Amino acid sequence: MSLLSEFMQKEQQLKQLQAEMERLQNDERLKAELEFKDKLEALMREFNKSSADVIGLLEPQGGKSAQVKSAASSSTGRRKRKLKIYKNPKTGEVVETRGGNHKTLKAWKDEHGSDTVEGWLVRVES
Numbered sequence: 001m002s003l004l005s006e007f008m009q010k011e012q013q014l015k016q017l018q019a020e021m022e023r024l025q026n027d028e029r030l031k032a033e034l035e036f037k038d039k040l041e042a043l044m045r046e047f048n049k050s051s052a053d054v055i056g057l058l059e060p061q062g063g064k065s066a067q068v069k070s071a072a073s074s075s076t077g078r079r080k081r082k083l084k085i086y087k088n089p090k091t092g093e094v095v096e097t098r099g100g101n102h103k104t105l106k107a108w109k110d111e112h113g114s115d116t117v118e119g120w121l122v123r124v125e126s
Contacts, residue, residue, distance in 0.1 A: 083125040086117065
């Protein structure tokens, strides 16, 4: 490619980018987002807070769990299983497990049947 044709191509790209920038600058949604960002940054400065502080206030578990999930999935290649909590209604005993290989849970399933024990599921957590 000659230097002249490269120059003309870049000039055309520049004109397209300038037209796009002008269109965005006139977009009311962008103006509203920029105004919000400016006000938020001013408020953060007023209270001496960082972005991390604000995220921590809005999502107390969001920042940490997202980091833990990404670290766990990148190191092992698998996502972490959900924690299942079962409660035996007869004995009141509680079992928390992330897999089906729990000794007590297996004993319950052998004694009472898998469907019955699955009915004892209290809650599932991430």
